[in-house]
Amino acid sequence: MTRKVKLAVLGAGLIGKRHIEHVRAAPDAELMAVVDPSPTGKALAEDIGVGWAPSFSALIEIGRPDGIIIATPNQVHAANGLESVAAGIPALVEKPIADDIDSAKKLVEAAESAGVPLLVGHHRRHNPLIRKAKETIESGRLGRVLAVHGTCWFFKPDDYFNIAWRREKGAGPVFLNLIHDVDSLRYLCGDIVSVQAIESNAARGNAVEDTAAILLRFGSGALGTITVSDAIVAPWSWELTTGENPAYPQTGEACYQIGGTHASMTIPYLDVWYNNQKRGWHEPIHQERIRVDQADPLALQIRHFCRVIRGEEAPRVSGREGLNTLKVIAAVKQAAETGQLIRLG
Numbered sequence: 511m512t513r514k515v516k517l518a519v520l521g522a523g524l525i526g527k528r529h530i531e532h533v534r535a536a537p538d539a540e541l542m543a544v545v546d547p548s549p550t551g552k553a554l555a556e557d558i559g560v561g562w563a564p565s566f567s568a569l570i571e572i573g574r575p576d577g578i579i580i581a582t583p584n585q586v587h588a589a590n591g592l593e594s595v596a597a598g599i600p601a602l603v604e605k606p607i608a609d610d611i612d613s614a615k616k617l618v619e620a621a622e623s624a625g626v627p628l629l630v631g632h633h634r635r636h637n638p639l640i641r642k643a644k645e646t647i648e649s650g651r652l653g654r655v656l657a658v659h660g661t662c663w664f665f666k667p668d669d670y671f672n673i674a675w676r677r678e679k680g681a682g683p684v685f686l687n688l689i690h691d692v693d694s695l696r697y698l699c700g701d702i703v704s705v706q707a708i709e710s711n712a713a714r715g716n717a718v719e720d721t722a723a724i725l726l727r728f729g730s731g732a733l734g735t736i737t738v739s740d741a742i743v744a745p746w747s748w749e750l751t752t753g754e755n756p757a758y759p760q761t762g763e764a765c766y767q768i769g770g771t772h773a774s775m776t777i778p779y780l781d782v783w784y785n786n787q788k789r790g791w792h793e794p795i796h797q798e799r800i801r802v803d804q805a806d807p808l809a810l811q812i813r814h815f816c817r818v819i820r821g822e823e824a825p826r827v828s829g830r831e832g833l834n835t836l837k838v839i840a841a842v843k844q845a846a847e848t849g850q851l852i853r854l855g
Contacts, residue, residue: 514540515539515816516832518575520566520590525604525631526581532764533579534558538816541577556594557631566593577819580604581631588613591628593831595620595801596657600627602815606689607832607838609680613834618829627818629825630832632693636807636814639778642800643768644698652770658699658726658734659767660691663744682718684709691736691748691766692842693827693835698768701729702838704853708843713741724842752778754807 517539519529525548533541538608543561543570544551555562559573566578573758580590580603588608594601607630621628634640645657651754662683665723671677696702704727709719720741726734745751745761753760764776773784780800841852 512538512820513720514538515819516542516573516576517542517579517709517812517815518543518545518561518563518569518577519579519581520545521581521583521604522546522548522554523581523583523663526579527554527757528753528808529579529581530554530616530810532806536809536812537814538848539812543569543572546836550582551686559644563832565595566590566844568847570597574613575599577602579815582726583588584609588617591617592620594625595626595628596624598624599724600629600815600819601628602631602811603829603832604631604801605693605835606624606630607831608827608836611832611833611837611840614829614833618833619620621829626840627825628829629815629818630827630829630835631811631826632690632697632832632835633811633836634690634694634754635697635827636810638802638805638807638810639754639780640694640697642802643777643780644671646775646780646782647698647770651773652775653764653772655732656768656770657726658695658732660695660734660736660749661746661765662688662691662736662738663742664740664747665743667741672716677714677718679717685839685848687740688722688724688736688738688842689835689839693831695726695766696729696835696838699730699732699734700740701834702725702726702734702854703729705838705841705845706851707842708849709846710811713739720845722732722842722846724845753804757779 516534533539541560544555545563547564550560577600577718578594587603591601591603592596706725713720721739724736745763745793748765750761751763751765769777773782775782782798845852
């Protein structure tokens, strides 16, 4: 029987706790320690009967894990990742890989130079429905993909903004939420080569946007539109359409539409719309729902991380992929601030 992979989780906040639950449930992983300086983090480690350390350096003194899951605040992702790389320990870093491009580049280049696996927690790429959608696109069933539309509308209640940083620059739905959708569309449709965007804070008047509209051009020539808002009561968002996270109610709506010369597809329900023989707007249009077995992508991500550590697989979302997605988000912010077309090279 293969030895279980020993993992430590840095950060015992909301996402850290979810990682801790999934590591403990994974058949091929063992939770070695929780790393968090807070009394809450120490109490959690004691409660579940695992080791505790207040910092990465203190963890290494206790023992060396096979891998590290970094679920600390965004501002220290790069610093924590560099510690792991310096120690030669593979790391899974929650998204975003860093809170700025320069820090992300430094981390990615250090990991590549040292040959230490670095993964980024864009967990939706592990979701079977996203993988089936990509398989369908790559099969050619849609023909040439020409247009993509994403809707990311939801309403964050007023008390969400009682925490000051959520009202300030660096927060907002573009950076906190849309980064997931951008990564999913990059995975499905390829690299994004230019961005235009406008933002508004009209609903709440905070220092950060509550609504944004984005235009994307993909390297393939396909065009994309995304609108995002955390001030709209609506059923059209990944969170409310997929049922991926039980914390959100599930609707029967779609959040993405992908249009091709031979068919179009909605996500998450994978409804494919097509003409039977002759294509044309006067011809009958048919619908087929592609079936896919559901599974928790966070759990699948942990199992993949274990296989990467064992040398059985390459990272599905590498540090460089995480950096490239972050570059698109940075371009969105720059485009909104300047009113210019931003090219990514």
